Amino acid sequence: MANKKFPFTGTGSVVLHSAGHHNAEHAHLTPIFATSTFTFDTAQQGMERFAGEDKSRLYGRWGNPTFTAAEQTIEALEAFGLMDENGEPLQLKALLHSSGQAAMTTLFMSNLKAGDAVLSHYSLYGHTYELLLKVLAESGIQTIIADLRDLNVVEETIKKNPAIKMVHIETPANPTMQCVDIAAVTTIAKQHGLVVSADNTFATPYLQQPFKYGVDFVVHSTTKFLNGHGTSIGGVLVGKDIEKMKNHIWKWHILLGNNNNPFDAFLLINGMKTLEIRMERHCSNAIAVADYLDKHTAIEKVNFVGLDSHPDHAIALKQMKQPGALLSFEVKGGIDAGKQFIDRLQMCVRAVSLGTVDTLISHPASMSHRGMSKEDREKNGITDGLIRLSVGIENVADILTDLEQALA
Missing domain, CATH: 3.40.640.10 (Type I PLP-dependent aspartate aminotransferase-like (Major domain))
Structure with missing residues (x-):
């Protein structure tokens, strides 16, 4: 080396x-x-x-x-x-x-x-x-x-x-x-x-x-x-x-x-080669998005380790420099409301996977965790209405605007 x-x-x-x-x-x-x-x-x-x-x-x-x-x-x-x-x-x-x-x-x-x-x-x-x-x-x-x-x-x-x-x-x-x-x-x-x-x-x-x-x-x-x-x-x-x-x-x-x-x-x-600068932007954007969703009246629950409300917030602070770029949340109204929200998005990308420079949104129960039984999913906290968001490095105002119009 x-x-x-x-x-x-x-x-x-x-x-x-x-x-x-x-x-x-x-x-x-x-x-x-x-x-x-x-x-x-x-x-x-x-x-x-x-x-x-x-x-x-x-x-x-x-x-x-x-x-x-x-x-x-x-x-x-x-x-x-x-x-x-x-x-x-x-x-x-x-x-x-x-x-x-x-x-x-x-x-x-x-x-x-x-x-x-x-x-x-x-x-x-x-x-x-x-x-x-x-x-x-x-x-x-x-x-x-x-x-x-x-x-x-x-x-x-x-x-x-x-x-x-x-x-x-x-x-x-x-x-x-x-x-x-x-x-x-x-x-x-x-x-x-x-x-x-x-x-x-x-x-x-x-x-x-x-x-x-x-x-x-x-x-x-x-x-x-x-x-x-x-x-x-x-x-x-x-x-x-x-x-x-x-x-x-x-x-x-x-x-x-x-x-x-x-x-x-x-x-x-x-x-x-751009890992450090990407992660800095990913993390700062994710914090802003999580704060926004956590206060939104249409959102039932947000899972993000950067929020004080997350049960593992203290553990994350102890072993992570920043809370990362992934979060998941539930829209009030269950899976039907969640599907409508996903369909209304105009900039955020509907796709599986995560960690890309653009914001990706997916539905774990029907996508990444489809191979698990409904009972096992729910035991693991993966409800039918749970939505996962991999926050990208776009201008955060644009991410928030897209989420807002989709939730309206």
Whole structure:
């Protein structure tokens, strides 16, 4: 990694320079290495590459220099300003995946086996929930769902279930914005020798660094805020056990065929360059939108961790720099009123996903969480009338004007 010892003072510099500019042709920007395989000058060189740690110049499913540049940037973002147990700058290893779901699959399959259990919480992303409770269940891996915001419940659940080998946290969670105390839950998990993973997609490393609180793995859907422009699909798994990431985890990664592709990696690299300034605007806009909706007579409830009324407001303040850009709310009148509101929008975009520069609005019960039963959705706080808003970086006055005319 270039400039490893340079004392960066902020993430704006980290995303621009962590991967450096050292490539074969000295290109200023990381090139798209659009190749399925790589050549060897001699048989000996090929043998040395296969025996070495750097697998980025062997075969496209194993690695690619464009992947490496993206991975180095994400490693630097998640580790920025953090120290390891020896007081040295924290070193991490990232593996770029074809999607956030692919990164999740590698995470769970490489750490769990038949007979094991994973402990997680309510209000997970719908497809994470289905992966855990449907797909992994068919492999003999049990998922236990509990309220991880109650530390007594965490302790008691782990003690009662010796099969639990991993605790998985998603905070803020999708779409109710529930927050889990990463440090507190990780401390309990470590007392019982458990692996801890955290989905940091909503917060990004700019707002929250789970490794600061002792987790073992962090997952992102890079499709969202890291890319920021809705131009590519991707995911990343980051771990602090370097040897395990380069060997055991990497082996699962390539055997499952979860590799990214050079073009999407290139788009991710360029998207991350504006992460800091985008997140600042996302967050300031979201605060204004949440305040507006919270006071509107047509709105029943707003879920936004930046509001004092959110039950996890204090936890969010403790572990996040700012409350993020996601919120959800219910329009009075239920699902019919909510559908009318969505249909009236003129600027905000009706689309699934989140984290793009424009404001996206979706209906979780019929979209992202459609695969969950109505009973499970409601147990997780996802009512039929809940609307999710990913606040963009437009002029905030325009966002508010669109919401106002749609609610009128």
